[in-house]
Amino acid sequence: MTEAALEGFFAHLRPMLLGHCSAAVTEVVLGPSPSGTANLGFYTTLVRRNLDKVLRDVFPATRAAIVHAATPAWDDVVSAYALAHPPTGSDPNRFGASFPSWIAAQPxxxxTRWAQLADYEWLRVRAYHAPDVPDDADLVTKDGLERRLFVRQYSFDVPAVVEQYRRGEAMGDGDKPTLVFVFRHARTQALGVFRPKVAGLAALAERCGLPLPPLLAELEPAAIAAARSVLEQAGVLFEVEATSARARREPDEP
Structure with missing residues (x-):
């Protein structure tokens, strides 16, 4: 089978796999399945279960909140989302990429609360799988902030609520608005969550080369420096001075 023919085969098979048509209709186009119509149709069920598993695994706390509400039913949520955003590409986890924004648009x-839970859980996936920064990158680029750090202002303490779920506890309201950094650790590569103070925002802005807004510009330089040190210790920022010192100690390669 040529590549073009293979692409055509899957193009005809795709509607059935996503539940848009029956196995019998697919056989009219592709011919009868050697294993029988019923067995061919099972692939629709298999794909549907896999899509459900992706969303359950990537958004466990979001799913728990929706299931607790009882309406809409989780199965209906998965079906409606899959219809609006059918999977593409080779990475199954990417199926969940639009889930937070899709949830936010539901009536x-x-x-709104579910969307923030979903956004946080998706950011954890994005941060964990952030591309590595090249070893020969300059010290500013070395931070890789555009790849591995995400800043969010949530209307409630989303990380705390998700942690309650992870511990098997009832998920509370956590109604205190919360500023959050979701990141991959600059040294250990572990997933991290950090709640910065105002000076931390200023330190981050300075590291990114951004001008400080009036409120942050009023902060004392010492306060910003202290916050920068805290961010470096937490792994949010790359330790530029420590790296420079190590580089000075290492002899040049021949």
Whole structure:
């Protein structure tokens, strides 16, 4: 089978796999399945279960909140989302990329809260799988902030609520607005979550070469420097001075 023919085969098979048509209709186009129509149709069920598993694994706390609400049913959520955003590409986890924004657009009263839970859980995936920074990158680029750090202002303490779920506890309201850094650690590469103070925002802005807004510009330089040190110790920022010192100690290669 040529590459073009193979692409055509999957193009005809795809609607059935996503539940848009029956196995019998697919056989009219592709011919009868050697294993029988019923067995061919099972692939629709298999794909549907896999899509459900992706969303359950990537958004466990979000799913728990939706299931607790009882309406809409989780199965209906998965089906509606898959219809609006069918999977593409080779990475199954990417199926969940649009889930936070899709949830936010739903008319249910809990959608705003669910969307923030989903956003946080998706950022954890993005940060964990952030591309590595090249070893020969300059010290500013070395931070890789555009790849591995995400800043969010949530209307409630989303990380705390998700942690309650992870511990098997009832998920509380956590209604205190919370500023959050979700990041991959600059040294250990572990996933991290950090709640910065105002000076931490200033330190981050300075590291990114951004001008400070009036409120942050009023901070004392010593306060910003102290916050920068805290961010470096937490692994949010790359330790530029320590790296420079190590580089000075290492002899040049011949």
């Amino acid at each position: 249910h009263g809990g959608a």
